Structure formats: C-alpha cells, structure tokens
Amino acid sequence: MSTVAVQPSSAVAPPAPVRRPRKASRWQVLRSLALIVVPVFVAATLITFLLGQASGLDPAAGVAGDAASPEMVARIRHDFGLDRPVAIQYLAWMAGLARGDFGVSWFNGVPVAHLIAQRLPISLSVAGAALVIGVVLGSVLGIAAAVRRGSWLDRGVTAFASLASALPPFVVAIVLILVFSLWLNLLPAAGYIPFSEDPAGWLRIIAIPAAALSVDIVADLSRQLRTGLVTALSENYVTGAVVRGLSPRRILFVHVLRNGAGPALSVLALRVPMLIGGAVVTETIFTMPGIGKMAADSALRGDVPVVQGTLVVSILIVLACNLVINLLLGLLQPATRRKD
Amino acid sequence: MNIAGNIVEFTGRTAALRPRPAPSLPPLLSLRCLTIADAGGQTLVDDVGFDVPRGGTIGIVGESGSGKSLTCRAILNLLPPGLRVASGSIRYGDHDLTRLDRRGWQALRGVDLAAVFQDPASYLNPSIPVGKQLAEALRAVSGLNSRAAHQRALALLRRVGLADAEGVFNLYPFELSGGMAQRVLIAIAISANPQLLIADEATTALDVTVQAEVLALLDELRREQGLTLILVSHDLAVVAQVCDHVIVMQGGRIVEAGTTAQVLRSPAHAYTRSLVDNHARYSIDAVGQSLPPAPDPAAAPAPRPLLEITNLRAAYGNRAVLDGIDLTVQRGEILGLIGETGCGKTTVLRAILGVVAPETGTIHFNGQDISALRGRELRRFRQSSQIQHAFQDPLRSLDPDLTVAGSIGEGLDIRGGIGAAERAERVATALAAVGLDPALSVRLPRDLSGGQRQRVIIARALAMDPAILLLDEPVSALDAVNRIHVLELMRRMADERGVAQVFISHDLGSIAGITDRVAVLHEGRIVESGPTADIIANPAHPYTRRLVQSVLRLEDGAVSRPSPAEQNPPVPPQRAAIPGEN
Numbered sequence: 001m002s003t004v005a006v007q008p009s010s011a012v013a014p015p016a017p018v019r020r021p022r023k024a025s026r027w028q029v030l031r032s033l034a035l036i037v038v039p040v041f042v043a044a045t046l047i048t049f050l051l052g053q054a055s056g057l058d059p060a061a062g063v064a065g066d067a068a069s070p071e072m073v074a075r076i077r078h079d080f081g082l083d084r085p086v087a088i089q090y091l092a093w094m095a096g097l098a099r100g101d102f103g104v105s106w107f108n109g110v111p112v113a114h115l116i117a118q119r120l121p122i123s124l125s126v127a128g129a130a131l132v133i134g135v136v137l138g139s140v141l142g143i144a145a146a147v148r149r150g151s152w153l154d155r156g157v158t159a160f161a162s163l164a165s166a167l168p169p170f171v172v173a174i175v176l177i178l179v180f181s182l183w184l185n186l187l188p189a190a191g192y193i194p195f196s197e198d199p200a201g202w203l204r205i206i207a208i209p210a211a212a213l214s215v216d217i218v219a220d221l222s223r224q225l226r227t228g229l230v231t232a233l234s235e236n237y238v239t240g241a242v243v244r245g246l247s248p249r250r251i252l253f254v255h256v257l258r259n260g261a262g263p264a265l266s267v268l269a270l271r272v273p274m275l276i277g278g279a280v281v282t283e284t285i286f287t288m289p290g291i292g293k294m295a296a297d298s299a300l301r302g303d304v305p306v307v308q309g310t311l312v313v314s315i316l317i318v319l320a321c322n323l324v325i326n327l328l329l330g331l332l333q334p335a336t337r338r339k340d
Numbered sequence: 341m342n343i344a345g346n347i348v349e350f351t352g353r354t355a356a357l358r359p360r361p362a363p364s365l366p367p368l369l370s371l372r373c374l375t376i377a378d379a380g381g382q383t384l385v386d387d388v389g390f391d392v393p394r395g396g397t398i399g400i401v402g403e404s405g406s407g408k409s410l411t412c413r414a415i416l417n418l419l420p421p422g423l424r425v426a427s428g429s430i431r432y433g434d435h436d437l438t439r440l441d442r443r444g445w446q447a448l449r450g451v452d453l454a455a456v457f458q459d460p461a462s463y464l465n466p467s468i469p470v471g472k473q474l475a476e477a478l479r480a481v482s483g484l485n486s487r488a489a490h491q492r493a494l495a496l497l498r499r500v501g502l503a504d505a506e507g508v509f510n511l512y513p514f515e516l517s518g519g520m521a522q523r524v525l526i527a528i529a530i531s532a533n534p535q536l537l538i539a540d541e542a543t544t545a546l547d548v549t550v551q552a553e554v555l556a557l558l559d560e561l562r563r564e565q566g567l568t569l570i571l572v573s574h575d576l577a578v579v580a581q582v583c584d585h586v587i588v589m590q591g592g593r594i595v596e597a598g599t600t601a602q603v604l605r606s607p608a609h610a611y612t613r614s615l616v617d618n619h620a621r622y623s624i625d626a627v628g629q630s631l632p633p634a635p636d637p638a639a640a641p642a643p644r645p646l647l648e649i650t651n652l653r654a655a656y657g658n659r660a661v662l663d664g665i666d667l668t669v670q671r672g673e674i675l676g677l678i679g680e681t682g683c684g685k686t687t688v689l690r691a692i693l694g695v696v697a698p699e700t701g702t703i704h705f706n707g708q709d710i711s712a713l714r715g716r717e718l719r720r721f722r723q724s725s726q727i728q729h730a731f732q733d734p735l736r737s738l739d740p741d742l743t744v745a746g747s748i749g750e751g752l753d754i755r756g757g758i759g760a761a762e763r764a765e766r767v768a769t770a771l772a773a774v775g776l777d778p779a780l781s782v783r784l785p786r787d788l789s790g791g792q793r794q795r796v797i798i799a800r801a802l803a804m805d806p807a808i809l810l811l812d813e814p815v816s817a818l819d820a821v822n823r824i825h826v827l828e829l830m831r832r833m834a835d836e837r838g839v840a841q842v843f844i845s846h847d848l849g850s851i852a853g854i855t856d857r858v859a860v861l862h863e864g865r866i867v868e869s870g871p872t873a874d875i876i877a878n879p880a881h882p883y884t885r886r887l888v889q890s891v892l893r894l895e896d897g898a899v900s901r902p903s904p905a906e907q908n909p910p911v912p913p914q915r916a917a918i919p920g921e922n
Contacts, residue, residue, distance in 0.1 A: 202442075238416055240463035244477040244528055245450020254476075255465045333467045 058107035117151035123290035134217025142225025173212035232260035399579030402589035471509025519550035652701035676855035728801035734793035791822025
C-alpha cells in the first residue's frame, strides 16, 4: 500500500482562497465582554446608590439618639457629607469605591471595607464550597446519566433533580442539620471557624451550609448537562469520530462535552447570583457572621453605607463569575463568536 | 419478490461474468445473508450478500429506505440505536464484523475501514478547527507526535486538493463550503491508509461542479492507494461515474447486480429499468425531445407577466447578495433559477416573499408593487395566499406537532370563511392532487418518508390555490423515484391549473426536464436566461457551460470508461458481485 503523496492533485481545481481573520478575535471577545461588564457595573452601582438616597434614612437619628438638636443633626449630616448635592455625593462615592473606600458605618463608624473584609471570607467559603460541590457532583451525575441514558441511574438522576429543584435551600439545610448534627452528631450545626485557625474544623463547619446551597446547582447542572450531552451524542460528528477510530473516552470528554456543556454553563452563570442570595438565608439559619447576615442586619438598622457596600461587592462577584463563564463558553465553542 | 427469485436472477448474472479466471485472492469484504431488523422484529435489510474484491469499486444504488445505507452502517458497526444484525455474516479478512468486540473494532475502524458521509460538515466537531481534528485522527491511530501529525495533516489537506492547507487547517467546520468539508473528511478517511473506503451519499447535495470534482478525487485516490471503494448513492449516474460494479437495492433486498455497463445497458429488473428510464426522461439529455417547442415570442405580443422583478438589489450587512436582478414569470410558466450555493438564488425567493427587504428595485405581482407593501397591507396580501412556497428541507418546513391535515389546513383557517367540512374536503383534494392517500392526513411529519413530506408541503401550497409557487430545491433531498413524482406533479400543476412556478436548483440536470425557461444566477447577477432547451444546447456564459459539462450522464460511466483490468493491471481480476450463498 502506497503512502500518501504530498504534491497537490492536478485533477482537482483548488477551491476558493481562504479568508483568515482569526487572530484579532480573542481581543474582540474581551472587548465585547468589557462592553457588557462596564455598563452593567455602572448601572447596578448607580441603582445601589439611588436606593440609599431613596430610603430617606439618615445617620443622625442613630448617632445622636432621640433627643438630638437640629444643630447636632446638621453637624452629623455635614460630617457624613450628606449636605452636598446628590450628584456630588454619587461621584464622591464612586471615587471612594475606586480606591476601595466604601465609607463608614452609620451605626458604629467602622469603615465598611473593614467590615466586609472581615465577613467576606465566611460567605465566600460557603458559596465557593457549594459551587465546587455543585459543579463536581452535577457534572458527574449529568455525564453518567447521559452516557447510560435510559438506565436506572439516568432515571434516578432525573428523579433527584426534580425533587431537589422543588426544595428551597433552607428546607434542605434544616433536614441536613437534623440528620448530620442532631441525630448522627457528625457535624456542627452553627458558628464559624476560620480556615487559618483549623482547616479541618473549617471544612466541618461549612459542610452542611455548603451542601444545602449546592443542591439546586447539582440538580440544575446535572439536568442541563444530561440534556446537552444526549443531544450532542446523537450528532453526526460523534459518528464521524467513531469511524475515525477515536476511543469512547476521548469522544465523550473532548468532543461531546465541549459541545454539550454550553447550556449547563449558562445555567451555572444564572445560579451564581442565587448562591449569594441564598447566603443570606443560610447564614441566618447557621448563625454564621457572613456578609449575607451583615447585609440583612444592616438593612434592618438602616445602616445605608454597609448595605450599599455589600451590594457593590455582590455585584462585583456576580459580574466576575459571568465574565469567567462567558470566556469559558467562548473558548469551548468558537461558534458563539461568529458574527454575521 | 421472494428469495428464490432473488438467487436465480443473480446466478444467471454471475454466470455471465465467469469468463475470467477464478480469483486467486479471497475478497476483501464478503457479506452473506445479512439481515437487519429493528427492535420490533421488522426486517429492514433482508438476506443481502455480495463480495467486494480487493481494489474493486462497488456502487450500491437504491431509493431512500432501500437498505443501502443500513448495509454500510452494519459493515461499520454503526447501526442506529434499536437496529441490529439479526443474522448473516460480514467477513473482512479473518474477522466476522458482526461478532467483533470493542477492542477488535478499535483496531479496524479508522485504520482499515474508513467512511465519508452526506452533509460532511456535520461530521466534524463544530468547536474545533478542522486541521486539529485531522491531526487528532492521525494521532489516535498512528501514535505520531503532535508536530509530525501536524505536518502530515497539512500534507493530506494538500493531497485532497486544498491548496491553502495552512489556512484550511485553522478553519472551523462552519467556515468551510460543502465541497471543502467533504475534502477534509476524505483527508481524514484516508489518513491511516485504509483498505476499504465507504462513501455513503458523499456527493449528494453538493453543487454539481463540486460533485464532479469530489468524485474525481475519490477515483484518483482509489487508484493511487489501491483503495477498495463502496460508493452508495441514490443517483445512478454518480455510481456509474466511478464504479465497476453496481448493486441495486429495493425494499431491503438486492434486486440486481452486475458490471456497471451491463446494468446500465440491459437492466434486468423492473426497478433498475425505471431508474435508467427516469434518468433518461428527466435529465439534461431529455431536453429538446420531451418538451413542446417554446412558443415563438414574435408570434404574439407577450401578455403582462404575472411576476415582474426589476433591478432588484439586496444585501446582508455590507455583503451585496443580489446585484440588479431582472426576471419575469408568465402565468402557467415554470422558470428555473440555477446557480451554485451562495449565488443568491434563495435570496430572490425571500425577496419575493417579502422576508428580505430589497435595497432597490421593484417586484410587481399582477401589476401591484409588492416590494413596497408594509405592515398591515403586507399581511393582507400574504393572507390572500396568491404566492406560496416550498423550501428545501421538508422535515424542518413542517411543524413537528401538527398533523398533515393541520399543516395543510392552517392556511385555510387563517384565510377563514370556510366550515370544517369544506376544510376537510379541501385538505383531501390537495392530498389527492399530489398523489398522497388522504388517510395520511392524521399522521405527524416524522411518520412520513422524505418524498411524502415534500409532497405534503406542495399540497399545503396547492390547497391555497396560489397563482405562483416558489420552490427552493424541492427535489434535491429526494431519491430518484420520489424526485420524478414531484417533478411530474409540478409540470401537471403548471399545465392543468396554470400555476406559475419559480424553481430553484443548483443542478441543471434536475430541472432541465420540466422548466420552460431558465435563468442562470452567478455571483448575484443573471448571466444568462432563455428557453431551457436553448440554454442547454448553446450555453453562452462560461459559468453556464461549466454547469452543463458538470452534469453527470449515465453514459459516461458505462461507455467511456476503460475496463478496470486495462487501467489497473496489478489489481487482481475483478469478480462479479455475487449474492449470498446459493
């Protein structure tokens, strides 16, 4: 059997020349993402700021007490810069944000950035662990269900996903506390231990809240991944890869996963904000001093700068997660870059 | 036809081919009594057997559902879920492919056995540059390192006629034309120097000029690498072009087999005869014989045309698609609009339908400028349903959740004014007009064959009593028999009901038989138009000449090709394709 000759075939006319605009496209992607992220950030922070204005709350009542004289109130308002025009206040606030200065709490005068820095690791621990559990478990279940579609495993995953998406995280949290803390006495039910003090204790204490928060992600991700993969598995290019002699493992993890994971990733992007919203509930249940609980407490106290600060941080986290997932989608599937 | 008849017919045919000495080498591939059944036990391929000699070229011809593709998929162990080989054997060398385990397949598929299919771009991962996929296939079977695989991939791309191999290497499948994609797939298929290449409808739906090039490439590679080729097609002419032997399948059985020349010259089975006849009746060769002479334009002043397009320009973004089109269609006339993929022919139809807004130009229908209609007026004009259309892909043109009656009746409901009984009657009349059993009206599209679906779409258009029907490649997805039915139906509609038609195709041959006039569209302009027979007999524009030359004719394969033994001495003597054990 002869090997393939390298010279071009004479019998075949060369097809039309190929246009090549590829190199610039990665920058185009970044630019178009920036065009989304920056306006969203500006709009979201503006709304956050205006919410504080619209609340009509005033630090004077909290600081000076009920018997404050008008002069005292005016002085406190001046100290906090509240006697300036709204537009100036907004610009000053934004300038502060850019420097990492979120203002000071109306309640106890502590810098908001400091308060957030204290509590953010707690919330990030729980949310991050929930994300990891959700992604790992959701992917494993989704892939397994797709590969063994129609089997009892597949049906089990579907049943679990339907059940789990019907249960709110706080219900799951309470059930998990009942089972693992009260009956089995395996894990603590409340409080927080920093990772730097006791890694094992940290892991034990965030286990239940993270698991409770991850249930929705596992359910959504496994369901979307299963659907996406089953669709991708029936595509012709899978048949093509089989004919080319590629191994089943390579076909699944390189070809099918890449094309079938799109919807699952998009769902994940939608889930991240809910993770942060869910932190408010779980931190209350588990009495963890995270930013969710802080935001809720501060809102009740009318501590506007703290609420605004936590909102800004949440916005940043959500935007960052969306950015990462959009970049990931663009890398996995160049078709999303295609413009007509 | 029963099994006994099957065998008798073949024994006669095989005997006739015996003068050659008995083959010294065993066949490369040997199918015996192959039967494929679905989960319900229904037999889809029944008792199929043939030998493929080493270095031979076997063509399998048949309409959709004849079992030709299933047979090939069984050879590759790629049967769709639910289907299985119920009995019989497929011998390849020392292996029985019906009993091979996964490891056995790993050693054969992509190494010894390779395949290319219809709709080539869909067989490539849309998210990975095609060159990487070629290199991946090389590495999977040969263990080359990545640099060597890259170099060899470039060499292979050049070998299959992609001169700008470096450029193509980094393109994604959706950036390739159909012909380029098929070349890439062929490059992947031959990357491991396979013994056997199966080409399953590999040139179907490609532009005719591209089809001819791809067939030439396959033939060339076959000679050069000593490939054994199985070429599956619904088009007898494609198979005749390349193959020494032809197997004709119908309803899951082999009805005829023999050398290409024999089968074409003296088809023994009625089905084969109908294939050959149909080709003669509706092809480029038939023009001028079957058509009534075009009316002399000087004899009578032409009436005002039904549809008159003047200086139509349209663009997608900055890209001009139509560059000043002038067209007229008379009542009861069929106008063929020909051109290759991307020349703008579909855009013409979309502009007539008011889906694409023209930049300049007018479209007059019955004296009214319909390109100027907007909003409510446009909707009212559409509801008058004088213009109807049928698009290329019959499955995607039908709502999958509507029954046939629902799809056909929907337009009647929108127009309103008739009761349920009359609606049902009109649906039944429309179905009868396209030659479908009115009992089909309760079915869903997925329960119909491709030909039935296409006829349902035409029935849907007919039910509205249109003055003009716009048809976009209405027969290119259909096999020969269904194609003939649909073409005849369209001619009858024009002759008996006076329905004017604009018929788009990339294939001159498929529309030559029924159109009155042809307009050739090339790069957004009409380069030539006139009575069909004149254009085909005396193509003036170079592009039209290329189109006419690219049309595959049955005679090319049967007559002009030298016999395989003369052109390819080292290949062992060809043996006739014979059926299962007798």
